[in-house]
Every structure is written in structure tokens, then in C-alpha cells.
Amino acid sequence: MKIFLLLLIPLCFFNIVLAQSNLKIKGLAFDSFKGVALSKASVSLLQEKDSILMQFAWTKNEGSFSIEKLLPGKYILLICYPDYADYVEKFEISLQRPIIDLGNINLMSKAKLLSEVIIKGQISGVKVKGDTLEFNSKSFYVAPNAKVEDLLRQIPGLQVDNNGKISAYGQTVTKVLVEGEEFFGDDPTLVTKNIRADMVDKIQLYDKKSDNANLTGINDGVKIKTINIKLKEDKKRGYFWKIVGGISLSRYQQQQAMLNIFKNKSKFSIYGNIGNTGKVELSNAENDKYGINSLDLDIFQVGIITSLNNDNAEFVNEHYEGQGLPNARIGGVHYDQKWNSDKQKINVNYKMGLLNIKGTKDVLSRNNLSASAVSNTASQDFQNELTSKKMDFAYEIKLDTASFFKITLFGSTKNNNSSQSLNTSTLIDDFGLLNQGDRILGNDGEQQNFNVNALYNRKFKKPRRSFSLRISQYSSLSKSDGFLNSKTNYFSEDKIDSVQNINQRRIFHQTSQIFSGTINYTEPISKNISLILNYASGLNRSVSTRKIFNQSNPGSYDVIDQLYSNNFDFDEVVNRLGGSIQYAHQNRELRVSLWASNIDFSQLNNVGGNRYLKKFTNFAPSASYFVNIPNKGWFSISYLGYATQPTIAQLQPVQIYEDPTNFVIGNPSLRNAFTNRINLNYLISRPLEGSSINLNGFYYITNDQIINDIDVDVAGKTTISFLNLGSRNTSNFSISGIYTKKIKRLDINTSIEIKINSNLDYSISNNDLIKRNFSSYTSSFNVFKLKPKQYSINFTLRPAYHQSYSAYVPMLDNSGFALQANSSLGLFLPKGFGLNTSISYNYQAQTHAFGQSFNAVLVNASISKTFLKQENLILSMSGNDLLNQNSGFLRNAVGSTINQSNYTTIRRYVLFSLSWDFSKFGTVDKTQN
Template identity: 30%
Template sequence: MKRIPLMIICLILVALISKAQSGQVKGQLTDSTASHPLADATVALLNGKDSSLAATAFTDKKGGFSFTGLSAGGYRVYITYLGYKPIFKSITVSAAQPVVDMGTIHLQGKGITLGEVEIIQEVPPVVVKKDTLEFNADAFKTRENAVVEDLLKKLPGVTVDKDGVITAQGETVKRVLVDGKPFFGDDPKLATKNLPAEVIDKIQVIDRKSDQAQFTGIDDGNTEKAINITIKKDKKKGVFGKASAGYGTDDRFAVNANANAFRDNRQLSFLGSGNNVNNMGFTMQDVFNFSSSNNGSGGSNGRSGGGGRGAAQSTISNLGGNSTTGITTNWNAGFNYNQDFGSKLKVNGSYFINDVKTETKNQNAKQTFTKDSSYYYNSTTGSLTENKNNRLNMRIEYQIDSFHSVIFTPTFSYTDGNTNSTSYYQQQDINKVTSIDGSNTNTSGATSPNFSGSALYRQKFHKTGRTLSANLTYGYNTTDRQNYYKTLDNYVATDTSSAYSSGYDRKTNANNLGRNYQATITYTEPLMKDRYLELNYSYSNNYSSSKNLTYDASASGKYDVLNDSLSNIFENTFSTNQAGVNIRTNKFKYDYTFGMNVKWNSLVNDNVSRNTHITQNTVNYFPSASFNYNFEQGRRFRFRYNGSTTQPTISQLQPLPDLSSSLYVQQGNPNLKPTFTHSLMAGYNAFNRSSFRGIFVNANATFSNNQIVNANRTDDSTGKQYTKPINTNGVYSLSGSMVNSIPIKNHVTSLNLSTNVSYKRDASFTGEDKDFTDITKYYTRNFSLTEGITFNYFFKELFDVSTSGSVQYAAARYDILPSNNTNYFNYSFSLDFNVNLPAGFQLGSDMTYTLNAGRAAGYNVNYTLLNGYVSKYVGKKKQGQFKVYAYDLLKQNISISRTTGENYIQDTQNMVLQRYFMVSFTYFLRKFGSNNNNNREGPPREMRFMRPPGGGMPGGPPPGGGGQM
């Protein structure tokens, strides 16, 4: 009930502001003869006080335009059209005259001489290109000292979740570039969470093709959703950044600093931070996953019956204030360097180091199905994990001459990790009677250096369209790991005389090595004006070796008794030869590619310990196809199909039982075949640059041959479960998403509707035979439907509010035991607002309410996460800020997830960060070159220049003049 007044106040504020913004400006454009209406002319509405851009419109087929939802005040209207002289008029919207009709406006041809007039360089808020959607950052106002992430949240069709993951046009953004250059490698968060929004000129959402495809012009299917951030020219000569420090209750702390020194052809960036409030600020890469030791009994990661060695699993929901489970203490620092040495050499390099310690506690409730029964498993696990990682990324691009170029991209990382965990668990039969009560303690430590990279040579010939390229990729990694397992299982019986205990105390030394390389040659030849032939050939070789030595503890307590049955040395080599031919046709509105490929696969497995040798050879034929059609500016359809091969992993091939869990024993399979996957993608994007309305639809489908799934069996006498990965067919997945962006009032109010649907059919095998030969195949079907709505409103730099809601329905259907079919729902609502108050004060809050239904007993928990802050700017130029922040005011934060596999359902509740208060101070550094507007609030004004007497514009018409953008 305490939250209701806050929501009412917010709604009243929105209503009052909306009422105040009821003005309208309209008009119609024709030529000087008044006989021809002028369609698609650019009409910019500027604020009268500072000439900042208020809104942009484009005239319709009849030459009409209209701006609605305007507040009272003075405005200036700037109209441009190709081949005509611009018009610049002042108007006033008032309570007495809320609607200003400018009537019919006649544009004069270029031969007319105008007197002296002030011209504003008007930049359109959105430019639609073939594969790029470009947003003008100044058209989307953010609060003072906001970062790129805050700016992205205001863009149509773009969402950013609480963990900083960016989704654009329904696809996850995997790369963020700065002025077209890498920023700390491929980690999007390092750019979006550290660069200030005020230095950004444009945000470009791109369907980025591979370096190879960009060179040849032939789509190779390797595309990804990327964002390119361009820096304002006047911000490329200076230094900017910030430093902050905060301390709070329960010894919570947070410190961070970043500094950027940009020049026209050079970028230098430094960042560093440390905190124990689960604020990562970067994407975890190249770190160990100690999930097996986190859950020695097969709990949280669902390894048994649907995880671990190749089985499919699906986490339907993971809801909470912060999906980072546990309490994490993180220290990191990094340096990024970009420089162009003339027009031929471009160099990028970055180094990043982090140290992450995470304490976790979780409770698991798991139900595993057999042919005619089911078993229950409950566990409580606590762990402490530390991962230290160093990674170095480089990209060197050298343009030898106008016909030859080379791109070299080496990457190096070194990881050192360790974990300690303890689990307590219970195994129950179908009547939920406990049959096993046990515990285990696991300790693991590992180090792993990794080196990889690629070298791409590209050559153009004098004949346009004739190209030759050669690409070499390589990788080398080793992992040295020590695992200590100590388990005690108590077998409970109604007859106490038949109860007994068993356990083991073991150490495993594991040394894994991986080495791979691939060479690809591509040649293109023009067949006619708009048609090209592509020939390609590639060879790849992947070598891996695994040496596992397991020792039992002797009476002396030392691990000196070699366990032959759990020790093994084996080597695996997987090589492929692929040849393909493609035809690409480029037309004005569309392009398409179709071709045929053949792939020869060879797998050689040598079990050194057991002196066995396995050889497998397979051949795959598959077409390749893509089609792109541009209906008109802003509307585009895409289709793509490709095939890919995935080889089994070392753990899936290793013919040893994984005894990290005494109740869920997993064994490898050296007879596994590689999986071949057919992938289809279709997408439709439509964006209206005038109304800002957009719809983005994506559909995906995958069909797998020789998919690796689990075969499962249960020992009825002990309750233990055993799994083994095998190949099967009949596995596929379907998914689709639709995002509908609806502006309500110019660019200050928007409504986003989203729909996500998925259907997946997994397979599993169940039987009683110890050799997994007499087993029966079953299918599991998972369906999920999520509907979401987001409403955003901001009023200049004074006030912004965002609300969102979602409902998710999920269902699982099991052939193995239909009585365990399940349906469940998740509901979520959030509210986020920020207000700028007089005297430099700011007030903000965000609230999330989550409701769960249909889960296991004890996991249907409803909760509210409420955060808030009050801040105060200090200094004449507002270069300092004090802030008081409160997290989880109601102390209700919680993390609950449901995971479904081929033959199991698992609910998990994790320990999360709860209520704390923190006081912090931040200093903002802003030092640029000749710029008179560096320290003002809000976005910089547009550039001004004067039209000299007699017409004529210095340097030609303003960018985009004529409205044809």
C-alpha cells in the first residue's frame, strides 16, 4: 500500500505534463506556382530559446505536415527541399492559440535571392540505410552525466535489461564499436557502461557482415547485430571521464574510474573499478565454470538427465532484481588503444584484467522421470569461487595498396580459478520417501592459457568484382586442473539393520590440450553487370588430448593409490574439408545468393590407456541461400539458410565416469559422431523515419542430425542415476520475436510492445541396461510465450519515467511420463523514474514486482525490489556529485529459476544481494578543445552559420538539405 501513493503521484505528473503539451503546428508545402505539392520535404521544429531540435517531420504525399503535443512557447520552423530555397519562420504556441496553422507555404526555386538569415544545421533524428538504422543522439535527451546505456534505452526498437544486455530489433547485440573501431575487444558492456552520452554524435544499429563478406560483397551468412557509436567532432580533441567512490552499510563499497583521451585519429581509454555489490560492468569471458563442483550431487546445473555432457536443457525464467546470484566482489582494470597511422595502417589493442570472487548458496528441488516412475532430489549447496583472468586483444589492418590488404587479429588470455563447495542432499522415491541422505565437499583449481587469432589476406584485381582472399584462423589452449572429491552417502531403509553408508575420497589430475586451425580460400568472378560467382574451399583440423589420473586416498591420508578404472589418456582429431560454389545477384531493390556445399568430416579417436582406435567418416551435402529485399526506404525483408558442423567435446568423448556427483554418474562416449545443424532465419524490419514507428520481426529454426543427447538409467536398488551421451535425430527448435515501437508524442513518449515465442523438441533415452543398449527414445516438448510492454516518457532534461510489464507462460510436455506435464506463469511489473530538482538536486527510483505461479512448493514466491537515490551536484560547472543510494529497501530481493530438460524439471532458489545503503561522491572530467558549450546542461546546440547577403550558402546546402535523407 505504501507504493500506491508514489505511483499515483507519477501518474498525476504525467497527466499534468501531457495536458500542458496540447499545442499543434501544421501546414502544407507547394512549389511557387501552388500547383504541385512537395512530398518528403524535411520540416524541423526548433525551440525558440536556444534553437535546439524539438521535433522533425516529413511532408506527406499532399505536402502536409503536423507537430502535435507541443507545450506553450516560441518555436522556429525550418523547411528544406532539394532544388528549393529553405524557409525559416518563427511561430508562437500559447494557451489562447494552441493550434498554429501556417497555411500553404510556397517554396521558391534556387534562382531566388534571399536576404540575410540565420540558418541552423538540422540533422534528422533517424536515417534509414540498407542495413543500418542511424539515430542522432541529440534528438534523444538524457539526464546529465548519463552513459551510453541510458541513451540506448530511449531508442526505438532497442532494450537494455538490468544486466546490461542489449537487444536491438529483436536480436542480441554482440559487438559495440566506437567510430568503427573495437573498444576493449568484443565486450559491449565496457563501452555502454563507461562512455558518457554527451560525447556521442550518432548511434548506428548495424547488421554487420564478416570482414570477408564486406570485402567480396557476397554474403557468407556470418552476420551479427552490432552497434557503432560515433563521437562528436568537437569531442575528439580532449579528455573526459569520471572517478567515484562510495561506502555503505554491511561494509558495501564501490569505486570506479575511467578516462578517455581522444584525437581525430587516436583513442586512448583507461578504466578500473572495484565493488562488492554485484556490479560487474563487463561480460564474463574466458573464466572457468565450476558448476560440477558447485553442485557435487547434480543440483543447480542440472547435469543429470539433461545437462552435463551434451544434453539439451532450457532455463525458462530467471527473475529477480539482479540475475547475478550470490555476492560478488570484483576488481578490474583495462586499457584500450586505437590509432590510424595515415591511410594505410590501423592498429587496435586492449588489455583487461579482472579478479572475481563469488559466494553462492542455493536450494534445488528436482524431479527426474523414468519410464514408469520418477525420483525427487533436494539439495542445499554453498560455494566460494574465484576467477582471475587476463586477456589481450589486437587488430592490425594494413592497406598495402589499393588492391591488397591484410587484417591480423591475435588474442591471448590466461585464467586462474579455484572453488570450494559443500552440498547436502536427499534422494527420494516416487512417494517422496527419502532413500539416500548424503553430503559432499569438492575443491577444484585450474589454470588455462589460451592463444588464438586470424590472418586475412585480401586482393582485388583490375576487373571489378574479381577478388581473391585467404583466411587462416588458429587456436591453442591448455588446461591443468586438480579436483578433490569427498562424498558420504547414507542409504536409508525402513529396516534399520539394512541401512548402510558408502563414500569415497579422491583426487583427479586433469590435463587437457586443444589445438585447431582452419585455412579458407575464396575467389569471386563477375559473370555480368550484377551477378557474381564465388568459389571457396576450406580445411580445418581440431586436435584435443585428455589425460585424467584419479587417485584414492590411502590409510595415511595421501592420494597415492591410482584408480585404474577412473584414469584414462586419449587423443582425438577432427578434420573437415569443405568446398562450395555460390552465385550472388545484386539488383537495385534486392539481392540473393544461392549455392551448394559439400563437407567431408573425419574423426579419429585413440584411447591410449585402453589401446582402442575409432575412425569415423561422414559426408554432408547442403545448400546455402540468402535473400534480401528492400521494399522502400525503411522496410526490409531478409532470409538466410546455412549448415554447420559441431564436434563432440572432450568431456563427451572421454570414456570415464564423472564422479563429481555420487548420485548422478556421467560417462563419456568415444563413439559420438559430429552434429550437423540446419539453420534458417527470416526477418522483416519496417521503420518510419518521420513518425518513429517501427516493427521488427524475426523467426528462427534449427534442425539437427546426430544431435548429442543423454541416455539415462536408474539403479532401483540404490537410487543412483547414470547418463551417457549418444547421437540421435528428431531434435529441432523454433522461435520468433516481434517488437513494435509506437511513438505517442514526437520523440518524448514511446510505447514498445514485444512478443517472444519458442517451441523446442528434445530427445532422451531411458532404459535399465547397464551398457545403454536396450533403451527407449522419448521426446520432451517445451513451449514458451512472453508478452511485454514498455512505456517511456521524458520531458526535456527535467523528468523521465519508464514503466514495463510482462507475462510469461511456459509449458513442458513429457512423453516419458505425461502425468508430470507442467504449466507455469511469471508476471513482472517495473517502474523507473528520475527527476531533476532545483539547486542541482536529483531524485530517482526503480521498482520491480514479480509474481511466480505453477512451481514446486516453496518456490512460488512473490516479491518487490525497490531502489532509490537522492543526489546533489556541486561546483560552478557541476563537476562533482554527492549521492545517497538505497538498494532493496523492502528487503525482498530473491532469485528463482526453473530449468527443464529431456526428463527432468528443476526449481532453484539462489542467494542474492539484499538491502544496503551507500553514500558516494563522483567527479566528472570534461576538457575539450575549442568548444564554448562544454559545460552546459543538455545536448550541445546545433552549429550556426549566417547566409551572406545575396543568397548562396557557405560550403553548399546544409547536410540533408532537400529532405532526401
């Protein structure tokens, strides 16, 4: 109870008790010159002191309107109608004057207005332009030196969490552009956390279409929620920088510097970050934009999986995800420019960084085994160091009014040095301890990637007739050199039965060359019907070598282990042909597609001379129906059928040896699995009222799913192979809904979200088919309020119930209740002082599988003082995890295995920081386009 009271403290700063009121204003929009009433005119009621939209209405057919349930106060009435001048009137309403009747309100056409009178009024804070919402920054409060994310938090329907993640009307914003251009390889936080809010003129929110849809003019259903930052004209010429230095009395530090130079059609930026507080990390955003995902790699289904994601597990991830203590150093440079009347443009990004993570981790895993459960424990000490360099380049040119060409280049290098020591054990319920081992692993790895992608598109005179050609080439190199030194004791009746010692050197080397090309042709059949034809072809050629060496003498690793070493060449040739018919009329679109692909896969084992050949023929039918509700939202329903091929690791009949007690054996007889999926989406957004409803749902069922066949012997050794499920099907169902609402009388943004998910899957353990069900029921409630120059408040509550069980093994029931709650409060104090606090609570109940519950309260706080006339020099003291309760904890389920982890993470520290923002901008150059 005390915890909930603590979390709710910030909510006490405003009163949610609202008295009912009968105050109202009414009138009739009329053109006296023509003698007609104006129906469907927009009527906006703004709060006079800050121009915040309070209510909105449309005039009826007879031109009348009425806005009721007002609070006493001063307001601005704004009436807008196409080709008419805006009508603006200020008024005050009170209990003594409960009804204001304006009678006939004469709106004047703009043509007549030019010769008679000028009406001045205040601009509305939001506009609807087709499928774009545009917010005027002048309608929102911007504190000195505030950043873009501070501005976004004030827009109804938009939410920004503590990590910078942006949601718009219940959907995640994945792109943030500056003047329509990507900034630092499309990393949204580099925009929202560094661009000054006082530079912003407009915030545009829309669904960005794919390149193909923009070029062909035919919608392909791909949409990306995007925010575009439009700058003020006088802020497009000048420079601004930000410098932050932070140290603590302990080991923590945080330094940051960023310089931005904007000059009309060009932008140059450079930044650097050093820190070990977990707020600095490398990003994989460029991989999604310019790397392997920019290829037509969906045409590859077999070899591509191993070629691009090899099973070299020691190569660490670039992201810090809270496990261990990090130390990061990163920097980057960005440049983009347009010229020749915007017909040509370039975008260049370069990043480099070092990420070092070390810590400890304890993992308890439990798995089904017929009527009992296998438990594996591992205590791990680890240290990983990763260096990364990335560069991307994009050039676009409009050859003429009908032709377009774009080329992108991407290259990256990574070097990794990792070491870890583990203590492991395996036991089976009712049988006791089976084995116990100590293992030391070390690994040096390197990865290199390069991609070039060229796109040409031509539109013909006939509308919607177009031709496009995309050619891609991707090459990669991955290699590692490491050691495995282990000792494993095997038990029988609680006594050591045998001992296994391993001391090996492991060398891995893999190269891949991938070529692909795609041709698209669109042809209008009628005014509303279009035909889209597509042909794609690709070649994937890879060489993979894994050598395991034993010792002939201490320190001499020269005896190759033939059982676990392999050397493979594999080629994959893909041809795909398909077509779509699209019907588009007014606000409706119907699309039906069918794709067929032929895959020839060849794998040669250079050690034994054996060759494995596989052929796959896949069909992918799909259909979608989309309805656009003008200026409000949309409804869509779609069906997709697709095949899933087995991966190389699942196919190859050799053992992959990474752990003395765990083996993986391939099955070359695996068949394709086929999935049928249905998606639903419904969105209604009323931005002028600050409310929206978004419903999402999907259901898919997979036939002949590829599942794990797990066998655990009496010594506790686990062998994993793969089988097709056969007549049984796996399935997944999910539905979610979110409602956002701005309560104008209290001036707060709220949202409520409910989500239900259900999953059914299978595995085989010691020849028994194990069925496992997982369901989750989650909800979320959020409140945000900002009182300019006084306070800001944010509160989120997330209760959930997770149901995870197997009918065969009741002791692996992992069902339980979970709760997350977060609240934050910011106070603007006199004389430049500021206070910010945040409190988060995390609770997970004990389950049958894990008899331990988890709960933690994390409290962060900071106090700051501004200096100088511009208040751009800020001295602050911040405390992280003041109660010192941040304990690394994670519990999840993967297939038939459930895991619980406890790990080292960042705990309490106090940081003293000094930051300086400086800017200088020139006047508008009116000679520029």
C-alpha cells in the same frame, strides 16, 4: 493490488488523456523559377521549444501537403528537397486560428540561392543516409556530466535498461564504437557508461557487415547491430577522467577510476574498479572477438568441442550471475591509433581481474522415470576465486588501393581455486529415499589460451572479383588438481543398506593445437550474378589425461583407479569445399549455397591401446532471399540444413566420474543428427516518426537427434548414456513481434512485444521413451518519458505463461503463470538535488512439480547533490533492496529435467558515494586529416 498501485505511481506524473483536435497546416511546395510543383519533398514539423520532431509527411505529386490533428502551440516547419535550400518557417496555431494555409511555398535551388538570398533554419535531429540512421546530439537534452547512455535513452526506438543493455527498434545492439573503432575489446558499457554525452556530435545506427562482406563487396548475410559515437571536433583533443568512491555502514563498497586521453587519431584509456555490489565483473567479450570464435572453427565438429570446452566442471565462470556474494577487482588499458592517412592502424587492449564469490545454494531437480519421478536435492556451500589476464592486439594495413592485410593476436591466462561442500539425497515417488550423501570437493585449475589470426584480401580490377586467405592457429592448456571426499548411504525400506566412502585425488591435464586455413574466391558471372568459392582445411591435435588416485595410506594418494582414469590422444582432420551463387539487383538478393565436409577422427586410448576411428561426411545446403526497403527496413527468409556430430564425451566408451551417484558412459556407435531450419525476419522502421515493426520467426526440425538414455537403479544411482532417436523428430518453433512508437503529443517512447515459443524433445528413462513439451507465451509493454530538467520515467510490464509437461508423468507438470514489472522515476530538484527510485516485482506461480510460488518486490532509491560551477562533483546516498526481499530464486527446464534453485545473493545495503568528473579539451587542429 497494492503492488500494482505501487508500480504505477511513477506513471501518474504525466497525463495520458488526449483531446481530439482539428488544427492543421497545409501548403504546396513549388519552384516558381521553373514553374513546377515539387513532389516527394520531406515535410517535418518540429516543436519550437526543443526542436523535437512532432510529425512528418511527404508532398504529393502535385506538391501539396497537409498535417492535421495538431495541438495548440508554437512550431517550426521544415521542408527539404534535393538540390534545393531548406525552407524554414515558425508559426503558432491555436483554437482561434485552427487552419494555417501557407499557399504556394517557393523553394529555391541552391545554385540560384547563392546569387540571391540565404535562408537560415534549424537542422533536423535525424537523417537517413542509405542504411544508416544519424542522430544529431544537438536535438536532444543533455544534462551536465551525463553519459552516452543518458543520450541514447532519448532517441526514439532506442532503449537502455538498468544494466546498460541497448535495444534499437527491437533488436539488441552488440557493438558500440567510438569514431569507428572498438573500445576496450568491444565492451559496450565501457563506452556508454563513461564517455560524456556533451562530447558527442552524432549517434550513428546501422547494421555492420562482416569483414568478408566489406572486403569482397558481396553481402554474406551477416549483420551486427552497431552504434557508432562520432565526437565533436573540439573533443578529439584533450582528456577527461572519472573518479567514484562509495562505502556503506556494512560490508559493501564500490570504487572506480577512469582516465581518457584523446588526441586526434589516437585514444588512450585506463580504468580500475573495485567493488562487491555485483556491478563489477570480468567480461568474455574478448573471447568472442579475438579468441576461439575468430577461428574458422565451424569446420570442426567432433574433437574441437572437448578440446575447447573440457568437462572439468569445477572451473568457474568469469561472470557474476547473481548467485553468491561477489568481490571483484578489475582494471584495463586501451590504446588505438591511425596514421599514414588512415592506411595503418592498431588497437591494443589489456585486462586483468580478480573475482571471488562465496555463498550457499539449494537445488531441487525432478526428472522423468516412467510413471514416476526422480527427485534430487542438493544443499551446497561454495567459494570460488578466479584471476584472469587478457591481452589482444590488432594491426591493419592497406598495402595499396586493392590489397589489405590484418593480423590479430589474443592471449589469456586464468587461475581458479574452488571449494564446495554438498549434502545430497535421491528419492523416487512411491519408493521413498534411495540414497543420501555428503561430499567435499576442492580444485585448483589453470587455463592458458593463445590465438593468432592473419587475413589477406585482394580486389582485382574487375568489380566483385576478389581473393582472400585466412590462416589461424590456436593453442590451449588446461589443467587442474583437486580432491573428492564423500560418504554415501544407500537405503532399502527406509533403512541404511550399504555405505560407500570415497577419498580421491583427481588430476586433469589437456593440451590442444589447432591449425586452420580458408581460401575465398569471388567471381562476377554477370552484372547481377556472382560466384563464391570456398575451401577450408583444419587440423586439431589434442592430448587429454585424467588420473584418479585412491589412498594406500591416509594422506598418500598413490593408487591409480584404472576404471575412471584415462589417457587419450586424438586427431581430427577436416576438409570442406563449397560454393554459393548470389543474385543481386537493386534492393534484392538471392543466395543459394552448398557445402560438403569430410571429417576424419581418430582417438587413441593410451591406457588400453584401443583406437577409435570415425568418419563423417556432411552436407550443408542453404538458401536465402533478402529485400531491402530503402530507408525503411527489410524482409528476409532463409533455409539452412546442417549436421550435428556427437561430442567426445558422448562418443568415448569410458565412464566420466564426478559424482558417486551419477555416471556418464559414451557410445562410439552414435550417428550424425541433421537439422532443417527456416528463419524469417521483417523490419519496417520509420525513424522520423519514431516507430518501427519487427517480426522474427524460426522453425527447425531435427532428424535422428542424439538424446540421453537415463537409467536409475534401485539404489538411486543414475547412469547416463546416449542414443540416436531414430524415426522420431525433435522440433522448435518461435515467433516474436515488437512495435515501437514515439507518441509525440505526450513526448513518450513506447514499445509492445509478443513472443511465442514451442519445443518438443525426448529422452529415455529406464527403457521408456519420454516425450516432453515446452511452450511459452510472453509479452512486454514499455513506456519511457524524459522531461528535461524536471523528471524521467520508465515502466515495463512482462506477463508470461510457461507450459511444461510430460504425458507420462503428470506430477512433473511445471506449467504456470509468471509476471515481471519494473518502474523507475528520476526527479531533477532545485539547488542541484536529484532523486531516483526504481521498483521491480517478480512473481512465479506454484506448479504441480513445485508446490511453492515465488514473489518479491525490490525497491532501490538514491538522492544526490551536485557541487561546483560545472556541477561535476556529486555526493549521493543510494539504497539497494530497501524492503530486504531480494531472495535468490531460479526455476528452469533443461531437456527432461526441471530445476528450482534458492541461493545466497546481494540484499539490502545503503551506499554513500562521491564522484568527480573532470575534463579539459583543446582547440581543433585544422592541420589534421
